[in-house]
Amino acid sequence: MADYFKGNTEYFPGIKKISYEGPKSDNPLAFKYYDPEKTVGGKKMKDHLRFAVAYWHSFCADGSDPFGSATHVHPWTADASSPMEAAEHKLDAAFEFFTKLGAEYYCFHDRDMAPEGSSPAESEKNLMAIVAKAKERQKATGVNLLWGTANMFNHPRFMNGAATNPEFKVVALAASQIKTAIDATIELGGEGYTFWGGREGYMSLLNTDLKREKDHLAMILTMARDYARGRGFKGMFYIEPKPMEPSKHQYDFDVETVAGFLRHYGLDKDFRMNIEANHAELAGHDFFHELETAASMGLFGSVDANRGDPMNGWDTDQFPTSYTETALAMYAILRAGGFTTGGLNFDAKIRRNSVDPADLFEAHIGGMDAFAAGLIAAQRMIDDGKLSGFVKQRYASFDSGEGAKFEKGGMSLQELAALGTVYGNAGITSGKQERLENIVNQYLLNL
Amino acid sequence: MADYFKGNTEYFPGIKKISYEGPKSDNPLAFKYYDPEKTVGGKKMKDHLRFAVAYWHSFCADGSDPFGSATHVHPWTADASSPMEAAEHKLDAAFEFFTKLGAEYYCFHDRDMAPEGSSPAESEKNLMAIVAKAKERQKATGVNLLWGTANMFNHPRFMNGAATNPEFKVVALAASQIKTAIDATIELGGEGYTFWGGREGYMSLLNTDLKREKDHLAMILTMARDYARGRGFKGMFYIEPKPMEPSKHQYDFDVETVAGFLRHYGLDKDFRMNIEANHAELAGHDFFHELETAASMGLFGSVDANRGDPMNGWDTDQFPTSYTETALAMYAILRAGGFTTGGLNFDAKIRRNSVDPADLFEAHIGGMDAFAAGLIAAQRMIDDGKLSGFVKQRYASFDSGEGAKFEKGGMSLQELAALGTVYGNAGITSGKQERLENIVNQYLLNL
Amino acid sequence: MADYFKGNTEYFPGIKKISYEGPKSDNPLAFKYYDPEKTVGGKKMKDHLRFAVAYWHSFCADGSDPFGSATHVHPWTADASSPMEAAEHKLDAAFEFFTKLGAEYYCFHDRDMAPEGSSPAESEKNLMAIVAKAKERQKATGVNLLWGTANMFNHPRFMNGAATNPEFKVVALAASQIKTAIDATIELGGEGYTFWGGREGYMSLLNTDLKREKDHLAMILTMARDYARGRGFKGMFYIEPKPMEPSKHQYDFDVETVAGFLRHYGLDKDFRMNIEANHAELAGHDFFHELETAASMGLFGSVDANRGDPMNGWDTDQFPTSYTETALAMYAILRAGGFTTGGLNFDAKIRRNSVDPADLFEAHIGGMDAFAAGLIAAQRMIDDGKLSGFVKQRYASFDSGEGAKFEKGGMSLQELAALGTVYGNAGITSGKQERLENIVNQYLLNL
Amino acid sequence: MADYFKGNTEYFPGIKKISYEGPKSDNPLAFKYYDPEKTVGGKKMKDHLRFAVAYWHSFCADGSDPFGSATHVHPWTADASSPMEAAEHKLDAAFEFFTKLGAEYYCFHDRDMAPEGSSPAESEKNLMAIVAKAKERQKATGVNLLWGTANMFNHPRFMNGAATNPEFKVVALAASQIKTAIDATIELGGEGYTFWGGREGYMSLLNTDLKREKDHLAMILTMARDYARGRGFKGMFYIEPKPMEPSKHQYDFDVETVAGFLRHYGLDKDFRMNIEANHAELAGHDFFHELETAASMGLFGSVDANRGDPMNGWDTDQFPTSYTETALAMYAILRAGGFTTGGLNFDAKIRRNSVDPADLFEAHIGGMDAFAAGLIAAQRMIDDGKLSGFVKQRYASFDSGEGAKFEKGGMSLQELAALGTVYGNAGITSGKQERLENIVNQYLLNL
Ligand SMILES: [Co+2]
Ligand SMILES: [Co+2]
Ligand SMILES: [Co+2]
Ligand SMILES: [Co+2]
Ligand SMILES: [Co+2]
Ligand SMILES: [Co+2]
Ligand SMILES: [Co+2]
Ligand SMILES: [Co+2]
Incomplete structure (x- = not known):
């Protein structure tokens, strides 16, 4: 019996289920580090990493790209006689891919899965028809939905924003699309629902009312949450920060900005961050920084696993390969409690000139191996406790005595100032940054 | 009688009081646009702009600079026999400069004004001694203090942070320094007190406890506010956002980050933003964006007037010259109600190779003219109402009917979605960005 | 009689020929500064500026854009029954636009003008058929071709480069396309022929042979030049530098890189730079810097007039609006002798949400006014000679005596070192940067 | 007998000679990967890597830093009674450090080693006196000079440039300093002489004559070369590209710019590139890119080994830690023939808050381990030939037949175009970027 899903057509005919062959394997279609059932820190690798494939990319x-036309030919589109048939073939291809790869989750936008109709009602009908078929395939394969979302940035009607559109009618259309996408997510047992606000920002401040737009955005998020909770949805809502592109400026700039927004509008109980590595970079941050920042505020949720190119100022959405980066990411994630409803969604695309059908597999394999290696290194960092021990000791003066009293809020400025009456060598203590960097490297090199 | 202050020595001997000579003047030591008593929009230019000189630069x-030693020789330092005498001579030079330039405000760090002593007590004594002399000169000249602050980034004890130092003793020393700087500010009738946290951030996440550090920062700000309010200080507190430098990452990254922080810790009633143009750029934002963002949240306070170089990734702190930029800045500021306790502080330095004594004057004159021209343009933008009228009309669908109901929070997602049942041309309305940009240019060109 | 071209259909029906109405005009469809027949520095504005419209944008x-589908609906495409008919309608729309706007030049890629056929021969036939019609319209209107070029970046066959493709067959196809585009340019009396190498670079160094690719690029340029010169083409060849996008790295990174390349391969007699403002920025340079650098090497040729957004790391290709920037650009251009075969080509696009037909006009008007204002300011800078006089005097020590001897190459290191035997204040002379910046501003403000 | 140098005082008293202890060692003062005598690819690690310590940092x-005063206290300065005595103590400390660390090379600026005197003659006397002592210590220890250079950026006289100063007297002073620094380099048997032009650029284009300045720079380089060659110097000259900082723009922007410059002025026989990783980044390039670019032009010479922070836009000069980066660097270097006169100079500084004496050792150890690990990986890449084999095959169409004829220059555009008459699938071949990235990762993970 096949160990992967196949619809009427096998869309990746030469490729079998990807298996773990270990670090020395020469096979480009095998895992070198990702061994799904292997236990790391008392938990299976696959349960730590919860890999999801992104339907869109x-x-x-x-x-x-902005300078060139399509290079990737999709047989699932080519062999269909109607958009709805193409959508079903695509679904078959997707589940074939998920199961051959061994990814237990996927993520989608409404418009990835089913074509837009000529009215909201028809769009909804299209989507729910494909959702029904997706549900069957989920049941057949055990692959689940990590999160769903609505594409409210591609259509011209959203060129001035969706929830933040200056025209109320568009906001209403956005609401109808969100409602349907939430319905689809619930129907598929999705563990989360994501908002990435590609056009929730501005092209020019000259024509924009910042306050009104942000208030509207918060209103829509609040209404969406209330609707889903009313329908019994227990999953998590995610905001995916991105500073810009396609908009000149996007309101969900980075983790700190979104945290301020969620708290201000009372949304921080239901919403968490979906942090994308490439977006972190575009906002002037390391991926690790964004993860740690979210975790420090109790707002870490999920990850869009990819990487950018620091030499290119746009969202290149490349597959993650740096296990220095994945190790630090997993170190942040494990210390934040690991994934609960979230996971590692490959919001990554193969290069425009990667036109072999196998390239999509190899790219995912590389990303999964990078995160598997990172997980192993991160677990060792945690088990050894060298890094966390250093940090704990560095702040020890706040653990007792006057330092602890200060931290609890029991002092006035005069009292505190009175303690600071003698200059000396206070503060001239090495941060030991180079040692800590060497230690991290040693974990990586000793995998 | 002299129309400027002069101490025992005249430190800028060849230079007289700077006067307005109009746009055609060939005199590098005259204003071409800044005419202090001229009325714009019912208010004198000088009362709109409230120019302040930065003591430090x-x-x-x-x-x-990091690659070169001092090029600027200060006669006020050279002719003194002790640090305290040098401090007084510097004060004379400063007030001579303020009054010759016609700036009615200045800003300082404690350590700019008086040398650090061998103990906190001596440092305080030094500072308060010079403050007494500054107070006399303020009275004599009518020049006032826009805001004071404490330099908690230069001394090695702060190399790991001040309020966010991992060692409690340093936090206590920071508190004692803040207390004294607040006392000095109150003594001088300062209209504000500023926190710029140059080392309140991290060099490496590997040795940093983000949550603890940010909690400590909030604690210190809270204690400082309570202390000053307890002493009757009615002025405003400012946070000056900057994303990085000297730290790799600074907690007060940008306006949104600081707003989230202030609101989270209940500090948003007493604290406003002091927005620096160069810091905006370093954070990936336009100066105009940061001003509008602060204003849209009711958190605009004051400005550090300068500019960066978009081709250089550090804080070049150049004098503002682009009146396209100053016009948009003043447009934001006027619409936010103008300056109340804040002003335009030139946190700007002449270039390393600008070694003529006159260069300091010419640089300030250029900056003041740029803001004066910007003010004139901005007032016209407001008077004409073309820009704001366009924006108002653009969001008109939220001013009444269902749109207004939505905005007030009176709808569920289902209700709103029900309004969005027909696709059409909703949303396909030009943003008219190019027209608005042309209009702005026309104001600038028609000065 | 109509003062503009109209084909069978008028594609911009509500819009008349754009005229100069002066700085106070309220008409968005009028020039405020661009007065084509007005003389500046002894030459008509239109002959200084030589505006060209870019066919593609x-x-x-x-x-x-990468996140959204088409928002601009082109009637010239919509009303056609075949691609070739659409091409002719587009030509009508283009000449209507050129003449209504008053632009005397245009630029095109082969594929902008005529659709690709199913073979090189058919592509050539298509292009030459439309070229014949364009020639008629040029004759009828007096509008001329500034330069032509070949689009060798859009089609999948060029996904790995055109002249630098690792597959020889693609290089041959590129050659055939270049040959035809040169033929078309010659047929239309084009004053130049441009190479912009969007995919002449790499996506990954891991699969790239840098030396071979650059040698091939030079070979193709050499062959193209020889072909065109053999056909009697007297125009200029241009390279348009761009550092990246769509490629990760593009070989024509910036002016210095291209200059080194041209000189190394012996192409610097026939090739000049076509400098785009937005590309300058992406390469970490000011537009002014790139112009001055090219001019200082005798390699300045033409300009792609636009601007980027310093906060966005990709090619936004916005219309130029900053006349601070255009003034410095024109100052560089005039000092370099002005345009001979080159001109100001608006390689700029209206925003995605600028969907009114008038927006295309208003955008061009804004750009033309910005350059007209910049021209006026630049001519005054030249006439006054303050800036150039300062520079001349600054280097005066090299105009005679030992300095001149050094400059001519008549000294050994020992001789020169022997002149430098006394330390003193040599070199401590102010660069007067702030004064020079104020002077530039005064030209701008006094327009 | 001691296995390290010690002067009158031992300046790093608690630290012994650093030895190799292997990947599992817990000792922060031991090498984990760098095993100097171990053979890799038929050559000792130390002979591959040729590590040099930078005297300055x-x-x-x-x-x-620009916001803070000194934190590092140097005992070799503190215990001296005169600048010259301090210079000798520093020399002792340096050789103690070199030998304890096991670095066989060092690099210096004239002013690092000996204090500037009150005249060029005294400066020369100071330098040559310390050089004599350095020569003794070189002989005693076997440590050699990789390259020398002159610091012509720190002193105010160079605030407007050295070789490119607008004042001839400063150029002459620069020449005298270069002459002495070359003499010192020759005396010490230095294998190279480096030019890093920190202020050979501009602060403002408004006061700059680009052509004249670049001509002067070339003249000085030519004179320096002729002088050194005349004195029998057989070593290599290096230019170290850097795009900016401290200048707004530096003429030696990047490898391509410098290559163009060297070739234009006929200096490419004697000059090679000294490539710094951090400078590459600041110029918008990967370190690997700059190395490959130099190698592809036959201009690779030496390396300043460090790293920047992609989130900080200035020269952070951190110690290299990413062995992904060092592996690719060593892959480029080995394929370029390895180091001949060049080496890996740690132009890197410990962080401001790394104040333990051991931090300097740990930082270098981390850097040396990173390059040792990178070397091992790079040698495997070369031995396996997977990467290079792929590249070779990718361009195979140019190895014979028409492709080879084209490459040799034997075709006209017409001939070549005639070969490109059929469209097909030419060019639609996967670049296999993801596979190649996975292969690189596998080398790194399998160390
Ligand atoms: Co994403
Ligand atoms: Co992305
Ligand atoms: Co500031
Ligand atoms: Co600043
Ligand atoms: Co262009
Ligand atoms: Co462009
Ligand atoms: Co260096
Ligand atoms: Co450096």
């Missing part, structure tokens, strides 16, 4: 995108 | 900095 | 692009 | 810099 993997099955919809065609390799076009 | 103008009287302390010496032209050194 | 204005008549082909549809407002799509 | 390690023994002169004091931890100050």
